Amino acid sequence: MTPQQFDIQLIASLSAVACALPGVFLVLRRMAMMSDAISHAILVGIVLAFFAVKDLSSPILLIAAAATGVLTVALVEMVSRTKLLKEDASMGIVFPVLFSIGVILISRYSGNIHLDTDSVLLGELALAPFDRLVIGGHDIGPLGAYTMGGAVLLNLAFIILFYKELKLSTFDPGLAAAIGFSPALLHYSHMALVSVTAVGAFDVVGSILVVALMVAPPASAYLLTDRLPVMILLASLFGIASAILGFWTAVVLDASIAGTMASWTGIIFLLVFLFAPDRGIVAMVLRRHRQRGDFALRMLVVHLLQHENEPNALDECRIDHLQDHFRWDQVFAGRIIKLGKRRGVLSTAGDKLVLQQDGRVLAQRAVSES
Amino acid sequence: MNPLDIFTDYTLRTVSLGAALLGIVSGGLGSFALLRKQSLMGDAMSHAALPGIALAFLFTGSKAPLVLLLGAAIAGWLGTWFVMQVIRKTRVSQDSAMGIVLSVFFGLGLVLLTFIQKLPTASQAGLDKFLFGQAATLMEKDVITMAVLGLPALLLMGVFWKELKLLSFDREYGDTLGFAMQKMDLLLTAMLVVAIVIGLQTVGVVLMSAMVVAPAAAARQWTDRMGGMVVLASLFGAISGVSGAVLSATMENLPTGPTIVVVLSVVVFGSMIFAPRRGLLFNYVRSRRNSQRLQVRAVLEDLYMLSLQHAGEKRPHPVQTLRAMSWGHGGVERSLRELEERKWVTQLPGGWVLTTAGELQAQQHAGEEKS
Numbered sequence: 001m002t003p004q005q006f007d008i009q010l011i012a013s014l015s016a017v018a019c020a021l022p023g024v025f026l027v028l029r030r031m032a033m034m035s036d037a038i039s040h041a042i043l044v045g046i047v048l049a050f051f052a053v054k055d056l057s058s059p060i061l062l063i064a065a066a067a068t069g070v071l072t073v074a075l076v077e078m079v080s081r082t083k084l085l086k087e088d089a090s091m092g093i094v095f096p097v098l099f100s101i102g103v104i105l106i107s108r109y110s111g112n113i114h115l116d117t118d119s120v121l122l123g124e125l126a127l128a129p130f131d132r133l134v135i136g137g138h139d140i141g142p143l144g145a146y147t148m149g150g151a152v153l154l155n156l157a158f159i160i161l162f163y164k165e166l167k168l169s170t171f172d173p174g175l176a177a178a179i180g181f182s183p184a185l186l187h188y189s190h191m192a193l194v195s196v197t198a199v200g201a202f203d204v205v206g207s208i209l210v211v212a213l214m215v216a217p218p219a220s221a222y223l224l225t226d227r228l229p230v231m232i233l234l235a236s237l238f239g240i241a242s243a244i245l246g247f248w249t250a251v252v253l254d255a256s257i258a259g260t261m262a263s264w265t266g267i268i269f270l271l272v273f274l275f276a277p278d279r280g281i282v283a284m285v286l287r288r289h290r291q292r293g294d295f296a297l298r299m300l301v302v303h304l305l306q307h308e309n310e311p312n313a314l315d316e317c318r319i320d321h322l323q324d325h326f327r328w329d330q331v332f333a334g335r336i337i338k339l340g341k342r343r344g345v346l347s348t349a350g351d352k353l354v355l356q357q358d359g360r361v362l363a364q365r366a367v368s369e370s
Numbered sequence: 371m372n373p374l375d376i377f378t379d380y381t382l383r384t385v386s387l388g389a390a391l392l393g394i395v396s397g398g399l400g401s402f403a404l405l406r407k408q409s410l411m412g413d414a415m416s417h418a419a420l421p422g423i424a425l426a427f428l429f430t431g432s433k434a435p436l437v438l439l440l441g442a443a444i445a446g447w448l449g450t451w452f453v454m455q456v457i458r459k460t461r462v463s464q465d466s467a468m469g470i471v472l473s474v475f476f477g478l479g480l481v482l483l484t485f486i487q488k489l490p491t492a493s494q495a496g497l498d499k500f501l502f503g504q505a506a507t508l509m510e511k512d513v514i515t516m517a518v519l520g521l522p523a524l525l526l527m528g529v530f531w532k533e534l535k536l537l538s539f540d541r542e543y544g545d546t547l548g549f550a551m552q553k554m555d556l557l558l559t560a561m562l563v564v565a566i567v568i569g570l571q572t573v574g575v576v577l578m579s580a581m582v583v584a585p586a587a588a589a590r591q592w593t594d595r596m597g598g599m600v601v602l603a604s605l606f607g608a609i610s611g612v613s614g615a616v617l618s619a620t621m622e623n624l625p626t627g628p629t630i631v632v633v634l635s636v637v638v639f640g641s642m643i644f645a646p647r648r649g650l651l652f653n654y655v656r657s658r659r660n661s662q663r664l665q666v667r668a669v670l671e672d673l674y675m676l677s678l679q680h681a682g683e684k685r686p687h688p689v690q691t692l693r694a695m696s697w698g699h700g701g702v703e704r705s706l707r708e709l710e711e712r713k714w715v716t717q718l719p720g721g722w723v724l725t726t727a728g729e730l731q732a733q734q735h736a737g738e739e740k741s
Contacts, residue, residue, distance in 0.1 A: 032465040032466040033413075085587055093635065096635075100635075222461070222462060253481065259481035260477070273456065
């Protein structure tokens with residue numbers, strides 16, 4: 001691994017963690033699309049600030065962009081408060097307009113400087129290691145690592161300081177407001193953090209990857225745990241994993257790093273969606289399969305108990321009678337009988353089903369429960 | 371080039387025809403998306419379409435518009451399907467599911483695009499116009515493809531008009547009536563995907579969702595009727611599409627998608643301000659007029675109360691007294707002038723006094739309030 005490759009992975013991982021931290025709360029508060037709106041709209045702030053100061057590395061760009069992010073949130077709320085448009089529609093109009101203005105300004109007036117429409121969408125992660133932070137003549141590392149490291153610390157500090165408030169207002173906004181936490185203040189601080197993080201990451205990974213990093217890893221974590229600290233940790237780890245896997249995939253395919261990172265956040269989500277131990281699709285299908293078997297077995301033992309000492313018992317307890325009585329096909333009936341034998345609730349004698357003592361208990365319990 | 375060349379220049383005529391077609395289709399179908407609160411779904415769909423374009427090119431090696439747009443439609447539909455599955459099967463909410471589909475599909479599309487750009491074949495260029503759209507590259511075959519895909523979608527909208535309306539406004543009622551609402555839902559989603567993909571070359575994946583939402587949002591302000599809304603939205607879509615596309619095709623360094631979106635935003639915000647009945651200006655005037663009417667009435671009643679307290683004696687009361695009684699709501703002088711015009715009060719040297727007509731009027735008001 002060359003030093004450049006290490007730097008890229010470091011910056012990408014830091015960006016992933018910086019995005020995952022506020023992203024957890026975006027996902028929990030059902031505001032994930034806000035990251036899309038903010039990451040697009042900040043472009044116009046960056047461009048206008050650049051026209052004012054003519055310097056791409058000026059901190060004013062960062063401040064202006066973050067302010068634009070918060071302004072976007074306020075604007076969306078303002079438009080939807082007129083009640084003329086629903087919130088989704090007002091978001092769907094406000095941020096494309098701001099983004100469009102930014103794109104038009106870039107393509108008309110900025111000529112061939114660093115800002116161009118491709119880097120807006122894709123970021124320039126591959127170039128990030130060459131932008132060094134030099135203090136007093138000493139090269140102390142890539143600038144991107146410091147910006148994104150700063151964003152991680154800022155987000156972490158906010159979450160630790162306002163952990164209780166954030167948790168309460170996320171899971172029970174009514175109670176939080178009643179107790180006296182200002183929901184608006186928390187909301188806007190959160191949005192400001194999303195904006196600042198998006199601005200930092202925007203430069204490195206582009207606007208679309210900001211959305212991927214803010215939404216997909218927290219959503220994956222959300223399917224794996226019910227505990228907030230675990231979710232935050234898992235989301236960060238998934239982010240880092242996407243960053244590193246994405247980098248090496250990009251090296252192999254010679255493709256856009258931002259694109260492969262976004263793809264990996266999606267692959268991780270897909271894997272969790274399918275294989276999560278409790279909420280995954282596979283676990284759900286298996287559970288349903290098992291429940292169906294359990295239920296059918298209970299029906300069967302109740303049926304056997306019902307007819308155990310009746311004159312027509314021989315008729316009712318034949319294996320091939322199940323197909324008429326329960327409308328089970330042969331395969332399913334076979335599966336249930338096997339399940340019953342394994343649990344020791346019934347046995348077979350020729351083509352007859354014989355109830356065992358455990359089966360009687362199970363049947364009686366099933367009847368008395370209902 | 372001059373925008374007026376639209377009537378003589380062949381390229382410009384093609385571009386405007388395409389943009390108009392696009393505006394009509396996306397405006398009409400967008401009306402349903404807006405009413406069903408699926409505005410952001412369009413965003414997810416259009417971003418999700420990108421890998422479809424790239425894959426269609428990779429598999430077929432063809433850049434025929436129909437092939438690319440079919441790829442886009444399949445990918446867009448797949449993205450929507452995935453959002454639906456995630457919402458239905460897990461506790462992840464719709465906005466997160468859309469965010470994931472939007473960014474991941476788009477990321478995948480970028481990977482494929484960078485991959486394609488490095489292929490040794492000479493014909494790979496030109497796919498990146500799908501990012502922000504390039505109206506100037508529209509050719510006759512593109513417009514024909516747009517028509518082949520878009521017009522059937524509009525036709526289907528006409529055929530299933532009643533069912534789609536039921537789906538959008540009262541799905542449960544539609545179910546009880548025995549209409550296949552589930553199938554209508556699928557059909558409408560498919561139509562929306564079509565509306566989005568036919569705009570990808572002109573407006574681009576990044577901004578196409580605005581082309582769906584904005585005309586409908588503007589049209590919604592002017593009417594409460596579905597038919598009117600669809601017609602108006604198509605009109606707004608066509609006008610903005612054509613003016614944006616022509617501007618961008620005639621001026622240098624003016625990307626089409628963003629230009630159309632900016633034109634559209636003017637239409638939307640203009641409609642929100644100036645539309646009759648719903649518009650902000652109309653509402654402001656109405657609420658101001660209402661509060662003025664209430665102020666006039668309050669001053670009249672105050673004067674009546676004063677005259678009752680003085681046992682019907684026709685005695686003038688100074689403005690200051692009335693102002694004190696108005697609880698700071700203001701408008702006392704203006705109200706007095708209006709009352710004077712109606713000859714319900716007159717001004718005497720010591721202040722204002724009710725006329726006989728004014729007294730009758732005030733009595734009537736008092737009666738209204740009791741009943």
